Amino acid sequence: MPKKVLDARNVTVTYRTEKGLLDTVRKVSLQICSGEIYGLVGESGSGKSTLARAIVRYLPENGFLKNGEIYLGDSDLLTLSKSEMRRVWGGRVTMVHQDPNAAVNPSVMIGEQIAEVARTHLKMSRQEAKDKALEMLTKVRMADPEAVARRYAHQLSGGMLQRVLIAIAMTTNPELLIMDEPTTALDVTTEAVILDLIGDLMREYDTAVLYITHNLGVVARVCNRVGVLYAGEMMEEGSIGQVFKNKLHPYTRGLLGCVPRVDVNKKDISLKAIPGYIPRPDQLPPGCVFAPRCELAEGACREARPPLAEIESGHLTACRRYKALRSYGDVVADTRDAHEELEYGELVLEARNVKKYFPVAGSLPFLSKVRKQEVKAVDDITVRMRHSFTMGIVGESGCGKTTFARCIMGLEEATAGEIELEGELLPYSVAKRPPETLRKMQMVFQNPDASLNPQHPAGEAVARPLKLLRRMDKKALQDRVRELFEAVNLPEDYIYRLPHELSGGEKQRVAIARAFAADPTLMICDEPISSLDVSVQASLMNLLVDLQESKGTSYLFISHDLAAVRHLSDWIAVVYLGRLWEIGSAEDVFVPPYHPYTEALLSALPIPDPDVRQESIRLKGSVPSAMNIPSGCRFHTRCPRKIGAICENEEPPWQNTGYYHQLCCHIPADELLVLQGYGLLKKGERGAGK
Numbered sequence: 001m002p003k004k005v006l007d008a009r010n011v012t013v014t015y016r017t018e019k020g021l022l023d024t025v026r027k028v029s030l031q032i033c034s035g036e037i038y039g040l041v042g043e044s045g046s047g048k049s050t051l052a053r054a055i056v057r058y059l060p061e062n063g064f065l066k067n068g069e070i071y072l073g074d075s076d077l078l079t080l081s082k083s084e085m086r087r088v089w090g091g092r093v094t095m096v097h098q099d100p101n102a103a104v105n106p107s108v109m110i111g112e113q114i115a116e117v118a119r120t121h122l123k124m125s126r127q128e129a130k131d132k133a134l135e136m137l138t139k140v141r142m143a144d145p146e147a148v149a150r151r152y153a154h155q156l157s158g159g160m161l162q163r164v165l166i167a168i169a170m171t172t173n174p175e176l177l178i179m180d181e182p183t184t185a186l187d188v189t190t191e192a193v194i195l196d197l198i199g200d201l202m203r204e205y206d207t208a209v210l211y212i213t214h215n216l217g218v219v220a221r222v223c224n225r226v227g228v229l230y231a232g233e234m235m236e237e238g239s240i241g242q243v244f245k246n247k248l249h250p251y252t253r254g255l256l257g258c259v260p261r262v263d264v265n266k267k268d269i270s271l272k273a274i275p276g277y278i279p280r281p282d283q284l285p286p287g288c289v290f291a292p293r294c295e296l297a298e299g300a301c302r303e304a305r306p307p308l309a310e311i312e313s314g315h316l317t318a319c320r321r322y323k324a325l326r327s328y329g330d331v332v333a334d335t336r337d338a339h340e341e342l343e344y345g346e347l348v349l350e351a352r353n354v355k356k357y358f359p360v361a362g363s364l365p366f367l368s369k370v371r372k373q374e375v376k377a378v379d380d381i382t383v384r385m386r387h388s389f390t391m392g393i394v395g396e397s398g399c400g401k402t403t404f405a406r407c408i409m410g411l412e413e414a415t416a417g418e419i420e421l422e423g424e425l426l427p428y429s430v431a432k433r434p435p436e437t438l439r440k441m442q443m444v445f446q447n448p449d450a451s452l453n454p455q456h457p458a459g460e461a462v463a464r465p466l467k468l469l470r471r472m473d474k475k476a477l478q479d480r481v482r483e484l485f486e487a488v489n490l491p492e493d494y495i496y497r498l499p500h501e502l503s504g505g506e507k508q509r510v511a512i513a514r515a516f517a518a519d520p521t522l523m524i525c526d527e528p529i530s531s532l533d534v535s536v537q538a539s540l541m542n543l544l545v546d547l548q549e550s551k552g553t554s555y556l557f558i559s560h561d562l563a564a565v566r567h568l569s570d571w572i573a574v575v576y577l578g579r580l581w582e583i584g585s586a587e588d589v590f591v592p593p594y595h596p597y598t599e600a601l602l603s604a605l606p607i608p609d610p611d612v613r614q615e616s617i618r619l620k621g622s623v624p625s626a627m628n629i630p631s632g633c634r635f636h637t638r639c640p641r642k643i644g645a646i647c648e649n650e651e652p653p654w655q656n657t658g659y660y661h662q663l664c665c666h667i668p669a670d671e672l673l674v675l676q677g678y679g680l681l682k683k684g685e686r687g688a689g690k
Contacts, residue, residue: 002033003073005175005208006055011068013047013054013232015281022281023066025051025232029308032176037202037209039223039240041216041255043533044504045278047232048212052178055210056093057085073175091121094169098181100161104153111137111149114168121172136167139204140197143621157622158397159190166197173205180212184530187396187560189619192604195222196618214533216259217563217606220244225314228252231278231289234308238315240610248317250294250325258538259608260567265586266390266545271567273539277503288318296321345387347423348554349408349522354381354417356400356407360627375626377403378414379578385522385571388548390555392569392586394562394601398623400578401558405524408556409443422521439469442515446527448507452499458510459485459495465517484513488543505536509543516547524556529564541568562605566590574598577634578626584661593672595663596641615677633666641667641675 013025025047032038040048053059055070057077070077072092080088097103105113114136115129124132137145140163153161162182169177179198183191199222202209211223219226219240226243228236228251236249247253257272276293279285285292287302294301298321306320319325356378378400385391393401406412408419410430419426421440427433442465445451452461463481466472472480482492488509499507508528515523525544529537541564548555559565565572565586572589574582574597582595589598603617619638624630630637636647646666654662657669665672 002035004031005034005073006030006032006210007069007071008055009069011051011054011070012066013050013059014064014066016062016064019282021066023232024281025054027067028229028232028234030227030234030237032208032210034175034208035202035206036225037198037211037223039219039226040210040212040229041214041219041226042229043214043255043278043535045231046229048229049180050232051229052095052180052210052212056089056095056176056178058089087121090117091172092174093176093178094172094174095178095180096162096165096169096182098184100158100165101153103165104161106153108152109149110151110153110156110164114149114164114171117168117171132171133167136171137164139170139201140164140167142167157190159186159194159622162186162190162194163197166194166201170201170205170207174207176208176210177202178210178212181214182211183218184213184215188562188601188604188606189396190622191218191606193618195606196616198222215606216256216534216608220608220610220612221606228255231284232281233289234316234318235290236315236317236319237308242312242315244608244610246315246326248311248315248322248325249290249319250296250321251290253325254293255534256608258534260538260541260563262563262566262590262602262605262607265567265569266541270542270545271538273542274535288320296324345552347384348387348389348421349383349385349556350418350420351384351404351408352382352418352420354404354407354419355379355415356403356412357415373627376578376629377626378407379626379629380417381573381575381578381580383573383580383583385554385556387521387554388552389571390548390557390569392565392572393556393558393575394560394565394572395575396560396623398626399575400626401575402526404575405443405526405556405558409441409524411443435469439465439518440521441524442518442520442522443524443526444508444511444515444528446530448504448511449499451511452507454499457496457498458490458502458507461510462495462514462517465514469518480517484517487516487547488513489539503536505532505540508532508536508540512540512543512547516551516553519551520553522554522556524558526558527560530559530561537564544568562601574601577623577629579634580664581635582661582663584657585659588658588661592676592678593657593663593669594676595665596639596667596672597635598663599676600640641665641672643667 009029010027011025012023012027015022015024028051042048054065111133114133118124118129118132133149134145137148142148142163183194186194195218213219223240225239227234228249230251235251236243243252254274260271274293279289287304288306291297291301301320306318308316308318310316311322358375358377360373360375381404383391395401403412407414410428410433413428421437426437459481462484463477466477466480481495485492485495490506490509529540557565557568569586572586573580574595576597582589582598600617600619603615617640621638624637632648632650633652636642643666652664652666654664655669656662
């Protein structure tokens, strides 16, 4: 039998607050064995990170363990002194955080940061520690570990930094590794490589892992068992197969129902978002904590708190109605009314041959014979969008998606190309565009905290474009703000709340209300849901669809979440290193033949179904520098389908494979179809995917 590494029993975590003592985690138990990856899932505010910190006694000063027992192997952690716990931290227990930039020292070289851990916990000499650092960088498959060891954090990409954190964490061969959302900020291909790496390292080191995430696809891919946490209490626990295939709690069922599917889109279904919000620790309901949001709740559920009971071997639930839940089956997304093929209106946006080159700092061609160096962030992209239309743009980080969107908005001045809005040619700079054009184009950013003034209430943020662009009087302004808050499903009293009083999803709703305030023709959404819980993502995607149907607004939707793009988009453009490589309807882009880059993106998409076996296509290395673009096909340095010198020396041609579906590749479409495992089937016979 595997050795039990972590045994936490009836853990209750309490915080001292202005309102008194608040229990934020209540009577939670979990066990993790060596070589096992235990997934802990739940919405933000469920207590996942608090539980992890409590387990290793790393709570803030106002937090403490009110009850419970915690054993790491044979050691009772609650009996250890602070100095003894310092030897546990970094030695027997290590942690990989969500944001690698905040977890590494920007002023110390990467190799030295790993070596320091080896010297401190393994008592190695300086040379031994240096060798250990190189060994660990090699184990995390870092290309040229000697060069990476001499670099600083700002010289590495996000994926490379996350590998460095894993190398630091595994240096001491810990008994327990805690990973707190380690891939949330990464694009889908980098995430897939990191997840493969985690699986391989855990098998080699036989380490126990507590993996905290809200991404159910990641849990299905890498974890052995899973615990579902809600409002500080364990709702369900079991093996991946048990929990995903035989859900015994409505909350688990609701989380899985929020995830968009790649075989249907907004025309077919609307996502089944979980209504309401997680209750605050000082406002817990008397009965089941999930009852206020549960569609199966009855009177008894609201009166008494159900215990966590074992229904089958290793499968526990805290739902008294789990038998009734079985008869309900899976959450079925709401099917939309039967509709005719959507007829799109007039042309809204036409961006032709848009380029954006950034000069390299210090490049002075008039003082040198060396040719001026430029970063070709966007290099000849053309797209067209019609009224009430959504164009999804996908690609890895650093491919030029956001720069292209900022050129459309005028926040970056394009180097070349033409941008037309409703037939009117626009100046490159937003400062030179008239107020009417500014009204017609709005943008929702990834981080609402950075775009909302922390000193002004939410209503003021929404009212500002009305004052500047619509010139409304005070009464009309107040009515319009209330109308916008109602449109994004926020109560009227939220108008007077400051941003810090809102959750991440609520702040993003305010940002969407502000964007719609001016009745825009075109709205650019730059990763608007990437950092949010699946339940909040589902409600925001439904909101965007509803607002589009009622207002007729067109969206340019940028994301590395292919499932979200598939759900929302009518058309999808695949971007790599500043260029388009595939473009067509969402249905065509997700059905082969795909461009090899699109194929790699789709194979990396984590699907929340443990029975699905995806073809593993992993791209080697990172996106090349846009300052030194490879010759020929600029994807050839990473392409799994590369056919020879023609890829290295010649630009690939565009091919038409169906109704306006185009891809840019040297390999003929029929041959791509065979390589992708579909023989010579016709496009209509291939279904929605593998």
